[in-house]
Amino acid sequence: MNQSHRIPGGQIDRTKVLRFTLDGVPYWGHPGDTLASALLANGVRLMGRSFKYHRPRGPLSAGSEEPNALVELRSGGRQEPNTRATVAELLDGLEAKSQNRWPSLRFDALAINDRLNAFFAAGFYYKTFMWPKSFWEKLYEPIIRRAAGLGSVSRQEDPDGYDKGFLHCDLLVIGAGPAGLMAALTAGRAGARVIVADEDFAFGGRLNAESFAVAGGAGADWSAGVVAELATLPNVRLMARTTVLGAFDHGIYSAVERVSDHVAVPAVGKPRQVLWRIYSGRAILAGGATERPIAFENNDRPGIMLAGALRAYANRWGVAVGERVAVFVNNDDGLRTASDLQAKGVDVVAVIDSREGGELLPGIRHLRGAEVIDTSGRLGLKAITVRQSDGRTEEIRVDALGVSGGWNPNVNIHSHHRSRPVWDNTISAFVPGADGPPGLLVAGAAAGVMSTHGALRTGRDAALAALESLGRKAAAIDLPEAEDAPVRITPLWHVAHGKGRAWIDQQNDVTVKDIKLAQQENFTSVEHLKRYTTLGMATDQGKTGNVIGLAVMAELTGRTIPETGTTIYRPPYTPVAMGALAGRSRGREFKPYRLTPSHHWAAEQGAVFVEVGNWLRTQWVPRADETEWRQSVDREVLATRRSVGICDVTTLGKIDIQGTDAGAFLDRVYANTFSTLPVGKCRYGLMLREDGIVFDDGTTARMGEHEYVMTTTTANAVTVFRHLEFCRQCLWPDLDVQLISTTEAWAQFSVAGPNARRLLAKIVDQDISDAAFPYMGAGNVTVCGGLRARLFRISFSGELAFEIAVPTRYGDALLREMLARGAEFDPVVYGTEALGVMRIEKGHVAGGELNGQSTALNMGLGKMVSRKKDSIGMVLSQREGLTDPDGYRLVGVKPVDPLGKLTAGSHFLEIGAASVVANDGGWLTSKVYSPHIGSDIALGYLKAGDRKIGSRMRAVNLVGGTDTEIEIVSPHFFDPDGERLRG
Amino acid sequence: MIIHHPILGPRDAQEFVYLGDATLIDRPDGMNAGTEAFHDYAYNRDNPAGEHRELWYHEQGDRSWLVVTRNTVTHEITKVELARDVARAKGRSK
CATH class of the missing domain: 3.10.20.440 (2Fe-2S iron-sulphur cluster binding domain, sarcosine oxidase, alpha subunit, N-terminal domain)
Structure with missing residues (x-):
C-alpha cells in the first residue's frame, strides 16, 4: 500500500x-x-x-x-x-x-x-x-x-512495569493548548512551581490542528516557542502523554503518564505507565472543547467524521481523508474545514449549512438551509443525500463528510465534585457551573471561551488569579495577536427527515429512535435515559454523543436542555489500564511482607511458609524422608512433647507500657486485673471491645514497678496498639502511661517440652531453675555470656515452656546457638501447624475462636471479666443477650470412631435431627489431627456446651458432605491439670 | 484529602486511619453508668450532611489521635485538634 x-x-x-x-x-x-x-x-x-x-x-x-x-x-x-x-x-x-x-x-x-x-x-x-x-x-x-x-x-502476564508517583506544585495546568500554555508561561516566569500535563504527545492543543496565525506565524510555531521557553525553566515540569484523570479533595489530582506506550518495549528500568498523584496549590483546567456531530440517517459510515477532525488530519498530519469532500454544519467553525481543505487542494464539493444565513465561502458550493438526510456506501461513504431548503433532494457523490454540530467545553474535571455544568445559549453548550473543586479555575474553550484570543487571555488571567490567591505576584504577559471570531451557531441536534436510524452514541449504537423509545416508556430523566439506552456508557463515556442525546430528549419532552440536565461526571476522564491502577502491587509485591528472624535458617532447611498478615511464618519444616505435610507436623508435635521444640513467635505483637499509671491503665483495657501483678510475673490477659465481644488476648508481664510488656496476637498487633493509643489519648489523657510497639525490636522464641529448661540453661547466663524462675515468671536475663534478653515462663503448648527474646538482629544467631548447644536433646523447630495442634490439644483459643463475635463467656473465660473495676467492654459484656445460660460455650470434640474425620466449620446436630438451620447447635471452630490423642480433634462453640460434656452428637458439613458422630469433651485434651507446664 | 496535623502540618489522609464520630471520647464511667448509657455510646451516631467532628489516627506518623472537623458534603476540613486536648477540654483526665 x-x-x-x-x-x-x-x-x-x-x-x-x-x-x-x-x-x-x-x-x-x-x-x-x-x-x-x-x-x-x-x-x-x-x-x-x-x-x-x-x-x-x-x-x-x-x-x-x-x-x-x-x-x-x-x-x-x-x-x-x-x-x-x-x-x-x-x-x-x-x-x-x-x-x-x-x-x-x-x-x-x-x-x-x-x-x-x-x-x-x-x-x-x-x-x-x-x-x-x-x-x-x-x-x-x-x-x-x-x-x-x-x-x-491475552490472559498472559503483562511483562511491563507500572509505577505510582507523587508530585507537588503551586499550579497544575491541565491541557497545553493556547490557554494552558499562556497560563503556564505566566506562572512559570513568575517562579511558581508549575506542572503542565497534556494527553497528547505534542503540546499546542488545537493550534496543531488549525491553520490560523498566532503572533503573526503558525499557531504550532508559537506553541513550540512557548514550550521551548518553559523547558528552560527549572520550576516548570512539562508532562506530555499525561492525562489528568480526576479531581479529588483538597487540590489533589490523579494523572496517568504513558511513559513507554510510544515505544515497542520500555527501556530497561522504565515503566510502561505511571499513575501520578499531584498535590496542587491551585489548578487551571484548560482542557479545550470537543466537537459534537449532528444525527442524521446513516451518519456512522467510515468517511463521515467531525469537521474539526477532518481538518486536523489535513493540517496536522498531512492527510486528505477523501478526494471529494463535503461539510455539514450548523455553525461557522465547521466552515473552516471547507476553507482549509480547499486551500490544501482538496475538492470540496459542497457545504451543507443548516442555517439560512451562514457566511459564504468563495469558490465552494454553499447550500443554505439544507440538511444531509441519508448516506450510502457499505464499508465507507460513497454519497450523501441532501435535502435543500426548497424540499428538493439531491445525491452528491463524496467519499468524506465533515460534520460540525458545535463544540462542547470539556467540563468533566470541573464537574468531578458534582458541580453541575450550566447551559450557555450564546455557544449552545454546557459550560462549567458554580461550586467546582476548590482551587480549580477554568480557562479557554473549557470555560466556553472559544476564540484563540480568548483562550490566550483567559489562560493568562487564570494564572494571575491563581498566583494572587496563593499570595504570589506575577507580571501580565502581552497577549500575542490571534483570531477572536465569535461563535455563530443555530443548534441542530438531529435531522428530522429520514425514516432510518440516526446515530447519537456510535460506540454503543444508540440512535434517535432509541431516545424516542425511552421517552415513550417514560425513562425521561437523563440518568434513566443513560441506563435504559446505554447512551454514554461505552469506553468513550459519550464525549461526542451525550449532549445530543439529552437535547433530543429535551425536544421530545418539551423541556429545555438545562431543565433536562446532564448525568454526573466521574473520573477517570479517559480509560485507564488496570496495570496503571495496580502499579507495583501485583504478584509477590501485591503487599509488603515481613520475614521473621528465623526465616533464613528455615529457608535453608526447606521450610514451608505461610502468610500470616504481612508475615511469612514457618508452617512446618519437612525432613527429606517426609512426603506428606502431616508427617512433618506430627513429628514436630511428638518431638516437642517428648523432648523440646523451638518456635519463632516474634510475630506476636509486643508493646512496652511504662509510667506510674501503667497498672491502672492495664486494668482499664484488660477485662482482668494487672495492677496487682507482682514484678517479675506474667499473667494471661483478655481484652474486650466496648461492645463486650473479645477483642484480643495475650500474656502481659510486669518487668518493673512501672513497666509492663504486653503481647498481642499476631493478627491484632496493629489494631490493639491503635486501640491502646485511643484509650490513652482520648479517654484518660492525664494517665501517666507511655506506649511503644517493640514487635520489630525483639526476636522471640518459644522453647517448649520436658527438656526446655535443660536446653535454655545452656543459653541463659542466670539460674532458671523452677525455684528461681517459676511458672509465669518473667524477667530480664542475659544469654550466651552477656547479651541482654527477656525470659518469660509461659506456655501455649501445655508443656514446660519459656519464651526468650533477644534484640532482633541476634535472633538468627540465638536459634542456631540453641540448636547447637542443645543438640543432645535433639531439639525440633516447629511451625505454625504444630503450634496449632498443641494449642488445640491444650484448649487455648486462637483465630477461629477469637472471631469477633464471641464473648469471654462463650470461651469459658467469663469469670475473667472483673466487675470490681471499670474496663473497656465490661458493662456491655453483661447484657442479657450475651449472658444467655444456653448460649455458645467452648467445647472439645472427638470423633466416636478414632478414624472419623472432622472438618472445621461443621455444625453440631443432635443424633437423628434433620440437617436444617432450626436444629443447628453451633459449629466447629478449629480442627487438627492430634498425634497425642490419635484422632482428629476439634474445638467448637456449642449451645449450652458446658452442660453437654460427655454427650454424643454429630458434626455435619453439608458443603463437604460429611456427617460424623462425635463426643463432646472438655476443650482441655492434654494435661488438663497443667502438671507438665508447672514442671 | 489532606489533613493539617496540628504538630506536623499538612499530611495526606492515607497516613491516617479513620475511626468515626468524635463522641467516642465521651465514654461513660463503667462503675456508674448503666447498659443504656453504654449502648448509646457504643452504637448511636448522628449522620450529619455537613459539619462532622471525627477521630483520625496518624498511624503512619506520630500516632496522634486527632479530632478533625470535616464537612461530609464537601470534604472541607475546617479544624484539626489533638484529641487529647479535646478530651481534656471536655473534663476528661485520669
Whole structure:
C-alpha cells in the first residue's frame, strides 16, 4: 500500500518511515502520525465494528473522544484491547488488530444484527431475556457473554512495569493548548512551581490542528516557542502523554503518564505507565472543547467524521481523508474545514449549512438551509443525500463528510465534585457551573471561551488569579495577536427527515429512535435515559454523543436542555489500564511482607511458609524422608512433647507500657486485673471491645514497678496498639502511661517440652531453675555470656515452656546457638501447624475462636471479666443477650470412631435431627489431627456446651458432605491439670 | 484529602486511619453508668450532611489521635485538634 491520501504539510517527519500492520496487512507512516492518521493516509477508513449492530466504522474524531476506531495493539503479554487508533502514537513494527468482528473486518457474520435492528432497540435485554426464567443461566447469559465486549485480553502476564508517583506544585495546568500554555508561561516566569500535563504527545492543543496565525506565524510555531521557553525553566515540569484523570479533595489530582506506550518495549528500568498523584496549590483546567456531530440517517459510515477532525488530519498530519469532500454544519467553525481543505487542494464539493444565513465561502458550493438526510456506501461513504431548503433532494457523490454540530467545553474535571455544568445559549453548550473543586479555575474553550484570543487571555488571567490567591505576584504577559471570531451557531441536534436510524452514541449504537423509545416508556430523566439506552456508557463515556442525546430528549419532552440536565461526571476522564491502577502491587509485591528472624535458617532447611498478615511464618519444616505435610507436623508435635521444640513467635505483637499509671491503665483495657501483678510475673490477659465481644488476648508481664510488656496476637498487633493509643489519648489523657510497639525490636522464641529448661540453661547466663524462675515468671536475663534478653515462663503448648527474646538482629544467631548447644536433646523447630495442634490439644483459643463475635463467656473465660473495676467492654459484656445460660460455650470434640474425620466449620446436630438451620447447635471452630490423642480433634462453640460434656452428637458439613458422630469433651485434651507446664 | 496535623502540618489522609464520630471520647464511667448509657455510646451516631467532628489516627506518623472537623458534603476540613486536648477540654483526665 502506498500513502495514497497523504498531502503536503503537517507535523510529521517525512524523512523517517514507520512500518506497521492492521490485521496483518502492512502499511507505513511517519513519526508524528497516530495509528488513525497513518491508516487514513494509506486510504484505510474502515477500522472497527460497532458494539451492537456490528456496523462498519472508521474514526469519527482525531482525539481521545473517539468512539469508533478501537483496535487491539501489540500481541502476547503486551496485547491491549480497545485502544483508540486516534491517539495511539505510531511506532515502527506496531501490530494492530480490528475488534468485534468475525471472520474479518470487511465481512462480519454478526452484522446480521444490523438487519435485525428492530429486535435490538433500547431495553432489548430487559424485555427479551426475562422468560422462561430458567433460560437465563443456561442459555441467554452464555450467548450474551460471548457476543459482548469489544477487544480481548491475552490472559498472559503483562511483562511491563507500572509505577505510582507523587508530585507537588503551586499550579497544575491541565491541557497545553493556547490557554494552558499562556497560563503556564505566566506562572512559570513568575517562579511558581508549575506542572503542565497534556494527553497528547505534542503540546499546542488545537493550534496543531488549525491553520490560523498566532503572533503573526503558525499557531504550532508559537506553541513550540512557548514550550521551548518553559523547558528552560527549572520550576516548570512539562508532562506530555499525561492525562489528568480526576479531581479529588483538597487540590489533589490523579494523572496517568504513558511513559513507554510510544515505544515497542520500555527501556530497561522504565515503566510502561505511571499513575501520578499531584498535590496542587491551585489548578487551571484548560482542557479545550470537543466537537459534537449532528444525527442524521446513516451518519456512522467510515468517511463521515467531525469537521474539526477532518481538518486536523489535513493540517496536522498531512492527510486528505477523501478526494471529494463535503461539510455539514450548523455553525461557522465547521466552515473552516471547507476553507482549509480547499486551500490544501482538496475538492470540496459542497457545504451543507443548516442555517439560512451562514457566511459564504468563495469558490465552494454553499447550500443554505439544507440538511444531509441519508448516506450510502457499505464499508465507507460513497454519497450523501441532501435535502435543500426548497424540499428538493439531491445525491452528491463524496467519499468524506465533515460534520460540525458545535463544540462542547470539556467540563468533566470541573464537574468531578458534582458541580453541575450550566447551559450557555450564546455557544449552545454546557459550560462549567458554580461550586467546582476548590482551587480549580477554568480557562479557554473549557470555560466556553472559544476564540484563540480568548483562550490566550483567559489562560493568562487564570494564572494571575491563581498566583494572587496563593499570595504570589506575577507580571501580565502581552497577549500575542490571534483570531477572536465569535461563535455563530443555530443548534441542530438531529435531522428530522429520514425514516432510518440516526446515530447519537456510535460506540454503543444508540440512535434517535432509541431516545424516542425511552421517552415513550417514560425513562425521561437523563440518568434513566443513560441506563435504559446505554447512551454514554461505552469506553468513550459519550464525549461526542451525550449532549445530543439529552437535547433530543429535551425536544421530545418539551423541556429545555438545562431543565433536562446532564448525568454526573466521574473520573477517570479517559480509560485507564488496570496495570496503571495496580502499579507495583501485583504478584509477590501485591503487599509488603515481613520475614521473621528465623526465616533464613528455615529457608535453608526447606521450610514451608505461610502468610500470616504481612508475615511469612514457618508452617512446618519437612525432613527429606517426609512426603506428606502431616508427617512433618506430627513429628514436630511428638518431638516437642517428648523432648523440646523451638518456635519463632516474634510475630506476636509486643508493646512496652511504662509510667506510674501503667497498672491502672492495664486494668482499664484488660477485662482482668494487672495492677496487682507482682514484678517479675506474667499473667494471661483478655481484652474486650466496648461492645463486650473479645477483642484480643495475650500474656502481659510486669518487668518493673512501672513497666509492663504486653503481647498481642499476631493478627491484632496493629489494631490493639491503635486501640491502646485511643484509650490513652482520648479517654484518660492525664494517665501517666507511655506506649511503644517493640514487635520489630525483639526476636522471640518459644522453647517448649520436658527438656526446655535443660536446653535454655545452656543459653541463659542466670539460674532458671523452677525455684528461681517459676511458672509465669518473667524477667530480664542475659544469654550466651552477656547479651541482654527477656525470659518469660509461659506456655501455649501445655508443656514446660519459656519464651526468650533477644534484640532482633541476634535472633538468627540465638536459634542456631540453641540448636547447637542443645543438640543432645535433639531439639525440633516447629511451625505454625504444630503450634496449632498443641494449642488445640491444650484448649487455648486462637483465630477461629477469637472471631469477633464471641464473648469471654462463650470461651469459658467469663469469670475473667472483673466487675470490681471499670474496663473497656465490661458493662456491655453483661447484657442479657450475651449472658444467655444456653448460649455458645467452648467445647472439645472427638470423633466416636478414632478414624472419623472432622472438618472445621461443621455444625453440631443432635443424633437423628434433620440437617436444617432450626436444629443447628453451633459449629466447629478449629480442627487438627492430634498425634497425642490419635484422632482428629476439634474445638467448637456449642449451645449450652458446658452442660453437654460427655454427650454424643454429630458434626455435619453439608458443603463437604460429611456427617460424623462425635463426643463432646472438655476443650482441655492434654494435661488438663497443667502438671507438665508447672514442671 | 489532606489533613493539617496540628504538630506536623499538612499530611495526606492515607497516613491516617479513620475511626468515626468524635463522641467516642465521651465514654461513660463503667462503675456508674448503666447498659443504656453504654449502648448509646457504643452504637448511636448522628449522620450529619455537613459539619462532622471525627477521630483520625496518624498511624503512619506520630500516632496522634486527632479530632478533625470535616464537612461530609464537601470534604472541607475546617479544624484539626489533638484529641487529647479535646478530651481534656471536655473534663476528661485520669
